[in-house]
Amino acid sequence: xxxxxxxxxxxxxxxxxxxxxxxxxxxxxxxxxxxxxxxxxxxxxxxxxxxxxxxxxxxxxxxxxxxxxxxxxxxxxxxxxxxxxxxxxxxxxxxxxxxxxxxxxxxxxxxxxxxxxxxxxxxxxxxxxxxxxxxxxxxxxxxxxxxxxxxxxxxxxxxxxxxxxxxxxxxxxxxxxxxxxxxxxxxxxxxxxxxxxxxxxxxxxxxxxxxxxxxxxxxxxxxxxxxxxxxxxxxxxxxxxxxxxxxxxxxxxxxxxxxxxxxxxxxxxxxxxxxxxxxxxxxxxxxxxxxxxxxxxxxxxxxxxxxxxxxxxxxxxxxxxx
Numbered sequence: 199x200x201x202x203x204x205x206x207x208x209x210x211x212x213x214x215x216x217x218x219x220x221x222x223x224x225x226x227x228x229x230x231x232x233x234x235x236x237x238x239x240x241x242x243x244x245x246x247x248x249x250x251x252x253x254x255x256x257x258x259x260x261x262x263x264x265x266x267x268x269x270x271x272x273x274x275x276x277x278x279x280x281x282x283x284x285x286x287x288x289x290x291x292x293x294x295x296x297x298x299x300x301x302x303x304x305x306x307x308x309x310x311x312x313x314x315x316x317x318x319x320x321x322x323x324x325x326x327x328x329x330x331x332x333x334x335x336x337x338x339x340x341x342x343x344x345x346x347x348x349x350x351x352x353x354x355x356x357x358x359x360x361x362x363x364x365x366x367x368x369x370x371x372x373x374x375x376x377x378x379x380x381x382x383x384x385x386x387x388x389x390x391x392x393x394x395x396x397x398x399x400x401x402x403x404x405x406x407x408x409x410x411x412x413x414x415x416x417x418x419x420x421x422x423x424x425x426x427x428x429x430x431x432x433x434x435x436x437x438x439x440x441x442x443x444x445x446x447x448x449x450x451x452x453x454x455x456x457x458x459x460x461x462x463x464x465x466x467x468x469x470x471x472x473x474x475x476x477x478x479x480x481x482x483x484x485x486x487x488x489x490x491x492x493x494x495x496x497x498x499x500x501x502x503x504x505x506x507x508x509x510x511x512x513x514x515x516x517x518x519x520x
Contacts, residue, residue, distance in 0.1 A: 202263045202483075206270040211520040212474065213324060213357060214265030214273035215364070217409040217455055218513035220257050221498060222314070223290070224282040226250050232282055232313020242502045249506070251293075253498055254286075256508045258295035261319075264479045264515050272299055273515065274324040274357060277409040279348070279368035280314045283307070287317055304330045304353050309346040316366045316410070318353045327355040333393060335386045337370065345370075350386065352393055358520070360405070360471055363397055365390060367410025369420070380420070383413060387420040394428045405471070407459040411511065415453055425458060432458035433476035433516065444478055444512045446494035453478075455514045463518065471518040479513040 224237035226247050237245040262272045281287055284305050291301045304327060305317035320327065332349035339345045351366040367390065370382035390408060397404045408430070414420045416435040425432050434456040443451030455478075463473040486494050486507075496507030 202259075202481075203267045206266065208270035209268070209519075212269040212517055213275075213471070214269055214271075214515050214517050215275045215407055215409065215457065216261070216264045216273045216479070216513050216515040217277040217279075217366070217411070217457060218257075218261065218264075219279040219368070219411040219455060219509060219511035220290075221280055221509035221511060223253065223257070223278075223280055223286045224250075224313075225286050225289070229282070229313065231307075233311065234282060234313055237282075243499060243504065249498075249504065250289075252506060253508075254290050254293040255295065257290060258293040260479070260484060260508055260513065261290075262295045262299070263481070264513050265517055268475070268517050272296075272321065274321045275364060276319040276513075277316065277351075277364065277366040278319060279316050279366075279411050281305070281317055282313055283315070287319070291319070302327075304351065306330075306332045306349065306351065308332065308349040309334070310348045311346045314348065314368075316348055316351050316368050318351060318364060318366050320353075320355075325355055325357050327353060328361075329354040333389055335382075335389050337382050337385055345382065347382070347386075350389055350393065354397075357471065357518075361401075362471075363404055363406045365393055365406065365408045365410075367408065367412060369410065369412045369414065371413050379413075380418075383418075383420040384423075386412075387424045390424055391428055403462060405460055405462055407457065407516070409457045409514075411455050413454050416456060421456070421458075429461055430458045431461050431464070431473070432456060433473070434458070434514065437476070437478060441493075442478065442480070444480075444495075444514060445510060446491070449491070449494070455511055457514055457516045459516070469520060471520055474517040474519040476514070476516040479515055484508055484512060 337345040438453035
């Protein structure tokens with residue numbers, strides 16, 4: 199049992215849904231189908247089994263404690279981004295701090311050029327998967343060639359016997375520039391809108407939670423349009439400040455990782471889940487503890503220099519209560 203927060207009584211009527219971009223969780227083997235040359239024992243980064251095991255253990259410790267302060271237990275659902283394959287997810291679940299929990303996962307290989315995927319980890323004692331599928335976002339680069347990005351993952355099932363849908367995202371990065379790449383995130387936003395419409399056609403009262411690394415802020419077009427056009431609630435709109443976010447670049451904070459959901463989580467009958475709260479999981483152990491980037495996420499690498507940390511993102515989470 200991870201007692202980072204001490205002995206907190208378990209709240210049976212609460213569940214945590216989290217999202218974590220785990221930053222380049224690659225195994226140490228060469229894969230012909232992914233661009234994993236940076237993450238091999240022979241690469242400049244010297245990605246050795248020992249470093250891999252260290253990252254798995256650290257990520258497992260972080261994941262096991264998300265929402266524990268409020269609920270007294272590990273999260274029921276965790277969306278993850280930047281995993282190379284199913285094997286690294288299984289290695290993560292077998293690691294020291296997660297192996298005692300009854301976690302399963304939903305993962306599909308996506309066509310992403312970097313070979314990284316999204317997945318959903320779920321506590322089998324709390325969540326039962328009924329259906330899962332992926333949706334491809336059709337993107338093109340400026341020269342007209344196809345830009346292969348991460349698929350969007352939909353997982354439908356029952357959380358403590360209540361039907362719920364979770365949509366896991368990792369939208370296109372801002373590497374080419376924020377404006378230059380915005381159309382790609384808008385395309386992903388529209389695709390999520392299509393999924394919402396589809397789910398509501400099947401059941402107008404579907405309870406849907408959208409989680410991910412959107413590479414956009416709550417006030418950017420891609421997020422605003424989705425939230426406003428589909429009647430969603432985004433608790434992270436009020437959370438970003440000049441000294442807080444989920445990603446820090448050059449000492450500037452961004453809140454790219456968010457969770458939003460349908461507003462029927464506010465008007466539930468007494469035996470259904472209601473929204474309780476949301477937060478960035480930015481405990482001190484996840485932060486750089488000294489130097490000029492003190493307080494920023496404690497990363498595994500900075501460039502090719504090994505730091506031995508967790509990720510360049512903080513996780514985010516929401517808690518729902520019956």
